[in-house]
Amino acid sequence: MSESESETEAEESVPTGQLEACQRCGREQGLVGKYDIWLCRQCFREISRGMGFKKYS
Numbered sequence: 258m259s260e261s262e263s264e265t266e267a268e269e270s271v272p273t274g275q276l277e278a279c280q281r282c283g284r285e286q287g288l289v290g291k292y293d294i295w296l297c298r299q300c301f302r303e304i305s306r307g308m309g310f311k312k313y314s
Contacts, residue, residue, distance in 0.1 A: 278285045279297040287298040294301065306312075 277288055277290065277295050279288060279300055280295050281300040281304075282297060284297040284299075289296050289298060289301045296304070
């Protein structure tokens, strides 16, 4: 590989940080990423019971 090819590959790689978005509404803040759910907290509250989660408190 030439030097220019390795530079373009480095630029295309995903940088660290929050790059995920809610799968339902597209919101990027307040994500529930546990178990790779990737829903914002508002959408998670709306559909969590249908997914099998229970509210204990």
